[in-house]
Amino acid sequence: MPPASAATGRPTKTTTRPRRGEGQWALGYREPLNKNEENKKNDDGLNVRRRIIDVYSKGGFDSIDPADLRGRFRWYGLYTQRAPGIDGGKTAVLEPEELDDRYFMMRIRTDGGQLSVAQLRAIAEVSTAYGRDTADITDRQNVQLHWLRIEDVPALWERIEGVGLSTTEACGDTPRGMLGCPLAGIAEDEVIDSTDDLRRIVEDHIGSPLFSNLPRKFKTAVDGCSVHCTNHEINDLAFVGVVGPDGTPGYDLFVGGGLSTNPMFAQRLGAFVRPDQVSEVWAGVCSIFRDYGYRRLRHRARIKFLVKDWGAAKFREVLEKEYLGYALPDGPEPVLDPGTRRDHVGVHRQKDGRFYVGFTPRVGRVSGTKLGRVADIAEAHGSDRVRTTADQKLVILDITEDRVESVVAALEAEDLLVRPSTFRRQTMACTGIEFCKLAIVETKDRASALIDELERRLPEFTDPLTININGCPNACARTQTADIGFKGQLVTDADGNQVEGFQVHLGGGLGLQAGFGRKVRGLKTTADELPDYVERVLRRFLDQKEDGEVFAAWVARAEEADLK
Template structure:
């Protein structure tokens, strides 16, 4: 039995030596900030993390739970620590969205798991991709979804099979370590790092070094909430840097050359905030240390009392960028950071790397679009085979739920494209297939209220049929609940799942509509919400068709949809 901690008892562990001395308690009393001397857990999540580090649950999975079955799992492990190894229970089948908010966790969950495979920087060898496909077929009923954070997720995983899945994945260098939980999640990166002809700087070394030094390290495994990282040297700004806890964005310093602009405090969910620049230029060699400093601030000063205020974005908002930078320099880096420029406006119409593009070595990469990230184990293995047959040993995932085959010789491009297209993996997709992404939705997620994957596929097909000539860049992001895993606030058309009332007065699946969100531009912004603007799932194709037709009729010159949506009248957007 876990002992009851004493008031303000220090947290034991390797991190103690690295933390600044506790400061005099001020107005922050009650927020649970370790650096302020508050170590007493203020909620059940903080209690189970203090009782035992989430990383330690792996031994129990391997030696107890996988042998004794689902019902042997301790609840604090089942709904808490197992996330540190990429495991969430999935939604019990047949529970409608109206019951999501009223059922207890044990009533919502099935005796199966989602298992998330972390793919840092989106980089995979063909052998790794093939192993993912094999694990999907053998242990996950063929399921495999590419997420908008470059991961792959399995469903229908039995606890009895988890050790075998780990063995298969780890034999090729893959991992589920800290794929979920209050810890450093996957480090997203440019999927064409090191090969793109227009790249400012290759951040791959920093991603690898962060993984080597810090992922799975108990010093950083107990954070107030999740911690999301983005590192990219692409001028296309291809990693949604504005909505990560920390982001390193490729820039050229006028005196020091290529490096990274440092951003902190981005995040979405029900209280979205865009990240802010600290005005600091970071050379590649310093990225891991600066990353450790920022995550150290989050660990030590982050709010641990209320889960809905425990993300880094709230601390950054309260402190402001100047104070945050000063604390980073004074207490963690022990040196000044170099002032530097912000990123330039990207020139590309799309930032997803779909299509055929030249590499910096004379070869090419080929990006293709599944529908809303939905794949399966057999299809993944077919992609691995195609890549190998065309001389490629590498593939990559993107933050737009797309995939890329790297290192293709020019004379093999046509054959590879034909092979992908034959699998319905489009290298030259419609705007709607290219720009639509969706979260897991009610099919498997315990938080969801509506279906997303099937809804997204149906919407793509309808819009392709109704608006075949529409070719403007457009993002349609579909989320099954308010938590914004599909980045609804930053999409041209963001759809937040909820129950709505139809024309007959019945509650049905539908969406609240957000319009005009955008990232990667000087005027990055969240979409606007118009009071009462909701659509049922059945009405969705009609509504989007009507909206896009009005945009085409009223747009000015090269006006993007987001720009139009922010100036359009409520009547035009209805």
Template structure:
């Protein structure tokens, strides 16, 4: 199939003299409908209406500004109505696409989930979500088929084990990515758990931070594997050791993907643990006060950073928001180990943590409850979710590791996955998402099964997994531009005129480097390179075999994809 494709657009600085809706420059008068509904009523206030009114009067009683707007401040989106094909996604209005059920997003913020918490999550899935539960690539649990009548009880159960949906969506500080091995890894630089806890305690749910220009994403890690994809978050704190000041954090700002991807940039400052929360607070307030609100598709922090540059951003942070200068600091070292933590690893206390892979993040109520039982049975401590749709069991006694590893398999989890099961991610897709054009989860799962069968001779020759990220639309929730093989869903026209689900192909993306060139980090596209969903296993097999045959000694797939001739990538 030879439909022309171009490279993904990059964020360019705005040179417009027109008002951008920056509060600190233009005042707070709303410039569009989205800003108007946010100004009319803080999104946090809708919780009381959900509990006292809508859960009793039902879906049809919910006014549109709450249903399509403020509900997001509590992690609720209406899900896609079944039976609407991808070709109609852009043709219908949101209310025509939606069902009377919700997706509910539960933020974990890198927290360790006890067996009790896992059971609560599992029971919610079974009782209220038709057995659904997905681990997202932002360490959230996402349910589907949620009725508004059940939301207050779900909140009560979540909060009984320290979990919440507060600002899990909306123009807010959304769920944090935290290192899944915080506090236990033998090679950890600094434990980010206290910083995450302080930021949450002081600022999550603060009405002063719940009217941002758009969503605001945070990542914090102290592990040298750089396991929180810090380059694509609005703000990230990355563990480093200052030669004079000791362990602390390197500050990155302005990363995001979607249709105009941009990697974050270092400000070059060192942030000590005791200042980390207030530095985070300073960055989010810069976004609140100076972010562009006039056009929603230009409202992420990356656009402000593209306009200002890192030198001005640092100056404004230090002079207007902190009141002191931050010391210069070192960059993190390039990681030498994977950040997904799959497999068996020794902890600093002599016990082990074990990373396990579900298939493209799908778990479900039975799996979560079964995992809780297994964790208790072997005497482990807890479970954390990862930024790669995986999970990590923490605190496993040395003499029970084999029992745990064996016990994961019947649950649909594995600590010894194939390369493609380990490295494939998929967004929600057309099954539930109103923005999606194609199916993703089942397509990716079927591709994994085929590739495991077809590439059994090649897999032992590969030193590292080849990441395969499957996305149902251009918005890149599954991080397609940063994968070895990234697939952006769209409807394709075959040679005989049929319209079928398919993907535009991105190749050679990659993250987790302190000095990665942006073009390399975001991969490349090849003119005309698109594949149908049906052709997907054939294409991946073909390009992986070419890589295996043509690569140099120790050459990663991303490096090969950037130097390979276009005909070798088709």
């Protein structure tokens, strides 16, 4: 199939001679090259919704077609969670049906992290009613529930859709939940308010069959934030706020970022995008991925591999000539903040004179009950706007100055800290073996315990420091771009036993210090030794650092012995 118009999906040039290549549709090869592609060809994932409502919710778990269960369910945010009691050594050994529990994880889209009090309450209610009071804030600004029964999914959808939320394309080979600055429209120092531009993409394209069969997942960020809190460097497509050549705010365009086992930073195309062009340009980039993306091998099916092979110049040329039909002007690069904290934790003034209050759950782990309390606190203090962040945090907007300390006190009474330690503020963890079928080790409880230990052992430590803990090599918790990143694996302890542990990445970062973490040969730690290891390395950093030196800079010059 030839490339398609971004707006219509119709071909814009004649078909080229079919060639197997990487399974690229634009080169004429449409026959599925693996089971995933065959499954998508047989039936669009968007069609599974009616079967969930009409068949599976009534017939129960055993009525679910395996092709839907382990494939198309993802188009509506549903994955089977890991069956309890299966250790990490069996993750890559057992068949999918042996790992499956009869319960589901579900992601609820919160594009741009934007929630009203009514929406937050709806999530809290379905969590307590159907999900055993579970809820996690992810680093994609979504809310993730667990322990869901297929019988309850239609009622859950009815509740959240009644307040304008959705799970459509929250997972699967689709345009997943889109990142946006939680302070869009209210930050004093933002470059551009991206709220409407992000919303337009979602309204125009999410749920469209034009983009419901991509080679793999597609992650978007639309951000006018001055500190770049959505981490544009590691998104498939990112619109980054800049002031254009004529002095009008717009966006710089980045494509091809992503982590996992082959981390790559996004490449800057050098093109300036006006706000009114954002939806069309998004569709053009996504169409290139759909038509030229590599579908033969799943591990090469992300857009970053296409961008790496083509380069930024060719990608921009194809976008403009084959998909947009016009040239984008050259534009300026974004201005990167020299600071190392990209979050929005704490109390800060809005452009309208009111304040926002950013606060920290423990590594994103909350509950329906706790989210209900956040809704109550926001409403009691005159706010109807709560936001999630790309660092597993939350923000309440629109607090008048005289009520700030009351909000802070109410949140901290719920163990939602507004003025946290560095360790509480900047430690993240993925879902881990508790629920994830890909995981090898436990993460959430271990990360929470690590925070407590480091606060006890190093109360004087105040330097910015990110600690990211991941349960497998897939880097959902951004292992490679953390100051200290832990990649879960099985290791051998001092007694020769195989136990849960981590490979260590040191000195990663984004922004002006962008780089993937340093791996020292043989540097691993058991899970039980995690606090001892981090304390040891941080004490060496404190002893050896120069004035103003950040942790990543010290790692780059440190002797290997000091990193062990």
